[in-house]
């Protein structure tokens with residue numbers, strides 16, 4: 716998605732929405748992923764988190780993920796893959812199914828790139844952060860795909876160079892789920908065609924995913940007395956304000 720497309724999305728001041736507990740998980744539908752990291756194992760027989768758990772536990776040298784593997788930075792617990800996939804040297808598509816497990820009525824998405832065979836960092840943003848609005852807070856099949864993601868500005872890559880695309884979905888309570896796909900840059904004609912068979916926004920009832928643009932505004936001095944007046948705190952006023960904005964923007 717380019718910046719202009721993002722700006723045409725229905726806008727909503729996303730931080731004002733109602734929070735709830737989530738356990739969202741992501742599947743990268745295009746161009747693939749390092750592997751299945753939807754694993755949640757290592758809980759006790761009763762299903763509880765082991766006492767003193769650090770999120771990743773080792774039993775006889777075997778890792779287990781009582782909270783779930785996708786919470787591990789930077790790539791959801793998955794090592795660099797041997798099966799790199801080709802991605803156009805001019806930029807390409809990313810498709811995601813965001814709704815594995817319940818609790819992802821909304822989620823923030825970050826898509827980043829790390830360069831080299833084993834990136835030292837994933838500091839290069841590919842798209843501005845955006846929020847999805849899922850069809851429900853339960854598991855859903857819907858997916859979305861951004862067909863034309865450009866490379867970061869001022870980055871030049873050559874055919875044959877390797878990089879890793881990192882996709883982060885932050886749950887509404889702020890915790891981040893990680894997924895990566897290892898790519899090799901290729902001429903666009905050497906990459907399998909991107910079309911509706913592998914890159915689509917779901918349109919079926921109960922699978923549609925909306926997009927919310929995120930932005931900030933400077934603190935308006937003139938609004939401060941309004942927001943701080945009366946016996947309520949600023950925070951107490953936020954839900955009412957959110958309702959007003961949502962109603963006026965979702966038309």
Ligand SMILES: *[C@@H]1O[C@H](CO)[C@@H](O)[C@H](O)[C@H]1NC(C)=O
Pocket residue numbers: 746747748749750751796798799800896
């Ligand atoms: C790479 O191989 C793993 C393990 O077989 C598989 O789960 C994953 O989907 C593959 N990734 C790509 C991009 O082909």
Ligand SMILES: *[C@@H]1O[C@H](CO)[C@@H](O)[C@H](O)[C@H]1NC(C)=O
Pocket residue numbers: 754756757774777778779780
């Ligand atoms: C947890 O799952 C991972 C990935 O499948 C596996 O390597 C590991 O052995 C499992 N750990 C336990 C304690 O079952």
Ligand SMILES: *[C@@H]1O[C@H](CO)[C@@H](O)[C@H](O)[C@H]1NC(C)=O
Pocket residue numbers: 829830831834835836837838
């Ligand atoms: C991130 O890694 C790249 C190499 O891929 C390096 O050139 C760059 O300086 C690093 N940036 C930061 C902020 O560490």
Ligand SMILES: *[C@@H]1O[C@H](CO)[C@@H](O)[C@H](O)[C@H]1NC(C)=O
Pocket residue numbers: 868869
């Ligand atoms: C790209 O590089 C040019 C020249 O060095 C610089 O002026 C510009 O700010 C850079 N753009 C970004 C987004 O870093």
Ligand SMILES: *[C@@H]1O[C@H](CO)[C@@H](O)[C@H](O)[C@H]1NC(C)=O
Pocket residue numbers: 797799832875876877899
């Ligand atoms: C990219 O990765 C592939 C497969 O892992 C490797 O064979 C190739 O040498 C790497 N390319 C570069 C430029 O390091």
Ligand SMILES: *[C@@H]1O[C@H](CO)[C@@H](O)[C@H](O)[C@H]1NC(C)=O
Pocket residue numbers: 907908909910911912913
């Ligand atoms: C869509 O792309 C796939 C390869 O990615 C290709 O096999 C298929 O023929 C294409 N479909 C159409 C209608 O062009």
Ligand SMILES: *[C@@H]1O[C@H](CO)[C@@H](O)[C@H](O)[C@H]1NC(C)=O
Pocket residue numbers: 716717720721724859860861862914915916926
């Ligand atoms: C999916 O929707 C986004 C946001 O409107 C848009 O940028 C993107 O191009 C759409 N994807 C497809 C495959 O049409």
